[in-house]
Amino acid sequence: MTNEDFPLPTPTPESAPYWEGLREGRLLLQKCSSCGKLRHYPRPVCDACFSMQCEWVQASGRGTIHSWTRTHHAFLPVFKQDAPYLLVTVDLEEGPRMNARLRGDGRDPVIGTSVICKLEAHDDNWVFPNFVVA
C-alpha cells in the first residue's frame, strides 16, 4: 500500500536503529550501556544513570495485554478502511511497554492475555509491529 497521506514515522538519528531493526525482522529495545536499564520508546538519555550510550537488544516479542481500545471512528482518512481496529498496550516480558495493533478475531481483548509480536510489512520501506494472541 502506498498513500502519500499516510503518517509515516520520521525517525531521528537516535531512533533510526529501532526502525532499521524492524526492517531486519527484529523488535529492538534500547539498553543503557552504563547501567543496563532497558527503555522504550527510543530516546537519547537513560533516566536511571543519565548515560547517553546505549546498545540495542532484541526483545522476545512476548508480552501481556495491559490495556486496550477498539477504534471505531477513523480520525484520519487513511485508517478508515481498517476501522474498527484494536489497539493494545502491551507489557513486554522485558519490562517496557508498547502500543500496537492486535490482529484479533473480533472479540474484546482481555487484560492479562499473553500476546506475541508479529512484524508486518506496511510497504516496501516500512515494517510495523503488531500483536496476536499467543
Place this chain on the structure above:
Amino acid sequence: MSLRDRAAVTGVGETAYTRGSGRSAVALSLEASLAAIADAGLSPRDIDGVIPVTGRGAIAEDVIANFGISDLRFSAQVPMGGASPVAALQCAAAAIAAGICRHVLVLLGRDAFPGGRVATGVHKIPAFRTVGEFELPLGAVSPAQLYAPMARRHMELYGTTIRDFAEIAVTTRQHALLNERSIMRKPITIEDHHASRMISDPFRLLDCSQENDGGAAVVVSHPDAARELARPRVLISGVAEGHPDSPASITQRADMTCLGVAKAAPRAFAMAGLQPADIDVAEIYDCFTYIVLCQIEDLGFCAKGEGGRFIREKGIGLDGALPVNTHGGLLSQAHMAGMNHVVELVRQLRGEGGCAQVKNAEIGLVTGYGDMGDGALAIMRRG
C-alpha cells in the same frame, strides 16, 4: 515565598461559542480579551503582561499591536495543552508577585470550523512527538484513542463502569442547559449516552468533548490593584502544575490511572491552607467523561478507584456534595481548552452564576488537563 493570595482574577470574558463563526481564532481571542478587560474596569493599555494559551489565537505581538500597548513587560507561554489556562494562572501570579507586571492577560481563541480541529491535529504538537513517531503510524491518532486505554485500565482495576461515565455526561448536559453560551441545547439521558456511537472503546460520542469556535480570556492582577477594580475580588489562594510520570507516552506510564494533577493538588491545597472538603464548587477539565472521574480521585475528593462511587453517592450536580462544571464544561458548553472553566469559577465566586449559581459559593477549584496527562489546579476564593 508562597503565591497564596498574591494575585487575583479581576476580569473574565468570552465570545459567543459557535460551530462556524467565520472569524479567525486571533479575532475571537482578542474579542474575549476586550470583554475581560472591560469586565475588570481596565483599559486595554493597562495590560502589561500577556500569556497567550495554546493554538491559533492571538500571540503577544498581536495583543501589543491591536491594543496599542507601548511597554509590555512580561510574556510567556505555557505549553501544557488543556492544562495551560490554569497553569498560566500560576505563571501570571508568579510574575505579579515578583513585581514584573500588574495586569496579565491570559487569552485563548479557537476556530475549529473549518480549520483548526484538535482531534486530528494533536500529533503536530511537540508534546506528541513521541506518540507521533511510534504510535500514530499504527493508527493511534487522536486523544480519544490515546486516553481510552487509561479509562479501560481504570475499569479493569476498580470496577468503574460506563454508567459512571454516563452520569458525568448527563449531569454536565443538565448544567449546560442553564447556560446561555452552551452549544449543546438538548437534554440527554443515561440511555442516550449508552446508545451514542462508539468512538474509541470505552469512549462513546457522548463521552467526548466538542470542537467549536470561540474566545475566552481572563485578567490576573496584583491584589492591591484588584481591590480598586470593578468586580468583587477573587483571589488565587493556591495554584500548582503537575506533570505525570512518562509525560510523552501514556503507554509507558507505570500507573496509567494517575494524572499529573495528583502531584499538583497537595501543593495547591497546602498553599491555600485548605482541604478538598472546603471546596464549594469545582470546574474540572472534561475533554472526556473519564478524565473528570480520574481527577476527582487525583484531587483527593476520594480515594483512587472510588471516583464512580463518589459521583453516584455524593453527587456532582448543583445540589450534590461537589457541584462540577456548572457551565456545562467542554462536553456540553464549549471546548475552550478549559479557559471557560476559569471564567465560570470566577463568576460562581462573584455570585454571577445565573441559573447555575451554587448557593454560598465562596471557595472553588478549577483544573486543567492536557496533552498526555499534564495537570494544573487553582483554588480561588472571594475576598
